[in-house]
Amino acid sequence: MNSPEVLARIRDLTVTYQTRLGAVSAVDHISFDLFRGEILGLVGESGCGKSTMGKALMRMIPPPNQVSAGEYLFDGQNVMAFDDAQLRDFRGRRISMIFQDPLTSLNPVQRVDEHMLEAVQVHETKTKKEDALPRIRTLVERLGIQQERLGCYPHQLSGGMRQRVMVGLGLILNANLIIADEATTSLDVIVEAKLVDQLREIRELYGVAILAISHNIALIAELADRIAVMYAGHIIELGDIEKVFKKPRHPYTRGLLASVPNIKLDEREELFKMLGEPPNLSHPPSGCRFHPRCAEVMPICSQLEPAFDEVAPKQWVKCWLYQDPPSPNSAADKVRK
Amino acid sequence: MKIPAQSSPDFLVELKELKKWFPVQKGFLEVLLAGHTDHVRAVDGVSFTIRKGEAFGLAGESGSGKTTIGRLAIGLETPTAGKVFFDGIDLASLRKEELRKMRRRMQVIFQDPMASLNPRLMLGDSVMEGLRIHYPESKSQHRDMVLDIFDKVGLTPPQFFFNKFPHQISGGQRQRVVIARALITHPDLVLADEPIAMADVSVRALLLDLMVKLKNELNLTYLFITHDLATAKYICDRVGILYLGRMAEMGELKEVYNRPLHPYTRALLAAIPIPDPTQRRKEVMPEGEIPNPIHPPSGCRFHPRCPLAQEICSKVEPELRELVPGHTTACHFSENFLKARK
Numbered sequence: 001m002n003s004p005e006v007l008a009r010i011r012d013l014t015v016t017y018q019t020r021l022g023a024v025s026a027v028d029h030i031s032f033d034l035f036r037g038e039i040l041g042l043v044g045e046s047g048c049g050k051s052t053m054g055k056a057l058m059r060m061i062p063p064p065n066q067v068s069a070g071e072y073l074f075d076g077q078n079v080m081a082f083d084d085a086q087l088r089d090f091r092g093r094r095i096s097m098i099f100q101d102p103l104t105s106l107n108p109v110q111r112v113d114e115h116m117l118e119a120v121q122v123h124e125t126k127t128k129k130e131d132a133l134p135r136i137r138t139l140v141e142r143l144g145i146q147q148e149r150l151g152c153y154p155h156q157l158s159g160g161m162r163q164r165v166m167v168g169l170g171l172i173l174n175a176n177l178i179i180a181d182e183a184t185t186s187l188d189v190i191v192e193a194k195l196v197d198q199l200r201e202i203r204e205l206y207g208v209a210i211l212a213i214s215h216n217i218a219l220i221a222e223l224a225d226r227i228a229v230m231y232a233g234h235i236i237e238l239g240d241i242e243k244v245f246k247k248p249r250h251p252y253t254r255g256l257l258a259s260v261p262n263i264k265l266d267e268r269e270e271l272f273k274m275l276g277e278p279p280n281l282s283h284p285p286s287g288c289r290f291h292p293r294c295a296e297v298m299p300i301c302s303q304l305e306p307a308f309d310e311v312a313p314k315q316w317v318k319c320w321l322y323q324d325p326p327s328p329n330s331a332a333d334k335v336r337k
Numbered sequence: 338m339k340i341p342a343q344s345s346p347d348f349l350v351e352l353k354e355l356k357k358w359f360p361v362q363k364g365f366l367e368v369l370l371a372g373h374t375d376h377v378r379a380v381d382g383v384s385f386t387i388r389k390g391e392a393f394g395l396a397g398e399s400g401s402g403k404t405t406i407g408r409l410a411i412g413l414e415t416p417t418a419g420k421v422f423f424d425g426i427d428l429a430s431l432r433k434e435e436l437r438k439m440r441r442r443m444q445v446i447f448q449d450p451m452a453s454l455n456p457r458l459m460l461g462d463s464v465m466e467g468l469r470i471h472y473p474e475s476k477s478q479h480r481d482m483v484l485d486i487f488d489k490v491g492l493t494p495p496q497f498f499f500n501k502f503p504h505q506i507s508g509g510q511r512q513r514v515v516i517a518r519a520l521i522t523h524p525d526l527v528l529a530d531e532p533i534a535m536a537d538v539s540v541r542a543l544l545l546d547l548m549v550k551l552k553n554e555l556n557l558t559y560l561f562i563t564h565d566l567a568t569a570k571y572i573c574d575r576v577g578i579l580y581l582g583r584m585a586e587m588g589e590l591k592e593v594y595n596r597p598l599h600p601y602t603r604a605l606l607a608a609i610p611i612p613d614p615t616q617r618r619k620e621v622m623p624e625g626e627i628p629n630p631i632h633p634p635s636g637c638r639f640h641p642r643c644p645l646a647q648e649i650c651s652k653v654e655p656e657l658r659e660l661v662p663g664h665t666t667a668c669h670f671s672e673n674f675l676k677a678r679k
Binding site: 160 | 398507508537540542545564566567568594606610614615625626627
């Protein structure tokens with residue numbers, strides 16, 4: 001692949017939730033680039049902020065909670081400056097989102113074709129029904145849904161088919177990015193595997209980028225081109241999937257990968273056991289947020305937050321093991337950058 | 338098939354030709370017009386045994402009947418047909434009070450620890466409940482017994498956890514409390530129904546390890562119900578693969594994983610993602626999803642999705658047969674897979 005084109009440029013994205021216990025930053029100063037047509041897997045344990053990040057990219061964080069970004073350019077446009085009308089157009093047409101449970105995302109009293117048609121008509125007011133229908137039929141066919149199924153209501157479809165309808169709703173408007181938040185989690189393994197194949201096919205066919213959010217690391221290994229690992233509101237490692245799996249650099253990534261069960265019998269018989277549990281984000285640990293659980297902790301880890309640095313070509317890691325500690329006077333500005 | 342009334346003493350649990358059909362709820366008019374009641378055949382003729390000290394894994398997709406079998410095995414449901422023997426005793430022959438006494442010996446761990454624990458009871462009291470019911474005579478020692486079991490499941494220091502409420506501890510710790518509560522009555526059989534499905538990866542490995550450790554220490558027998566074959570590998574000795582209320586394949590875990598003899602098992606094993614991006618799956622997955630258990634397909638229940646299906650498959654239901662010692666399969670064409678890698 002020649003040098004990939006940046007679809008979304010995200011710098012210092014922060015989401016702050018107002019809770020009874022005070023402000024909690026579920027996503028804390030995250031910076032990365034998302035490339036056109038790539039499948040980026042975003043993994044992490046529950047509560048690490050991965051779903052919040054997905055919503056923040058659509059700016060779907062309701063007040064009084066806040067989303068702020070140093071910079072969020074999508075296809076060259078500044079999303080943070082969008083007004084309501086622009087946001088409405090942006091969501092759906094440029095980015096679309098698939099959730100875990102398709103039955104709660106689809107309207108139970110609307111047929112599949114009506115769903116599709118509505119999506120087209122809301123975003124392309126000039127398109128006539130007669131022009132939209134052939135488009136819908138071709139798309140549905142490509143997704144492996146029979147034509148007759150267009151007249152079905154969501155409850156008449158199987159779980160895998162419902163999820164494909166959701167994917168279709170994103171594709172009908174030629175979205176540049178589909179955010180799939182645990183989209184395969186409620187499906188049975190065989191159906192899940194089938195959907196994974198289809199997502200890859202769709203990417204080839206339509207060139208759409210997919211941000212696959214999942215707690216299932218093995219699934220991301222099967223699906224994604226690049227992987228981003230989140231821990232306690234930070235991306236702590238990001239890189240090419242094969243490189244990260246071959247040589248995980250962050251101690252958390254190493255532990256996480258070693259604790260994933262593997263069906264292969266010749267693989268190790270015991271899982272790696274990481275001590276402790278993820279922290280409560282209302283009182284995150286000082287310095288590196290992983291330091292209380294880290295086997296390679298150093299004195300500096302509890303004092304200063306490491307930067308998210310490119311430690312190898314196209315592989316970013318947020319860990320002091322790969323960075324020089326700052327000199328005393330420049331410490332303050334290195335913490336945040 | 339004739340069902341013998343006696344059971345062998347080597348087995349802790351023995352299920353024979355077990356069936357559980359649930360009537361489908363319908364409106365009055367529908368019943369009147371149809372003239373009969375439909376049934377969901379959740380479990381439709383399943384037999385297997387669990388040896389003492391063994392961990393038996395029951396795996397299958399949602400709707401395969403695995404949870405219902407678990408509930409039948411410990412007498413939480415009464416079977417529509419067939420028998421359940423626990424340590425040689427037919428559960429159906431027991432009176433209510435006798436069954437209650439028997440329950441001390443069989444305990445359950447469910448998937449969601451938050452839903453299993455009373456939010457208004459302190460953890461110590463929750464766990465002590467079982468002692469109050471089954472060992473009322475040793476009341477003075479109850480507290481020490483609870484502290485002791487907390488220590489065993491890794492809730493240390495035990496005194497700290499005794500007076501906490503479920504919402505004050507983490508998810509992983511909650512599941513440890515549930516495990517402690519199951520073990521406090523000194524059971525022989527522990528039914529674990531997706532016990533770690535809710536836990537995060539890093540916590541999951543710790544819980545699995547704990548369950549294996551406790552099994553060896555306390556000489557437990559597990560009926561481990563899961564949809565996740567990769568997890569089953571780390572705890573189970575034998576597995577049974579269920580499909581739509583019937584056993585598709587059963588045998589030693591290593592044997593089944595190494596040489597699956599049923600096309601369904603083969604698809605299931607191939608579908609599980611491997612955490613290695615250089616080894617991506619090449620197999621094409623079977624079409625469709627698990628059918629409706631009210632009107633299961635004729636013949637072999639897997640035939641509409643099976644890549645090998647022949648005419649016979651839609652007509653004759655294959656019996657579970659032992660192709661390799663200890664390894665049974667319910668497929669007409671399993672011989673084809675015998676030559677496969679060992």
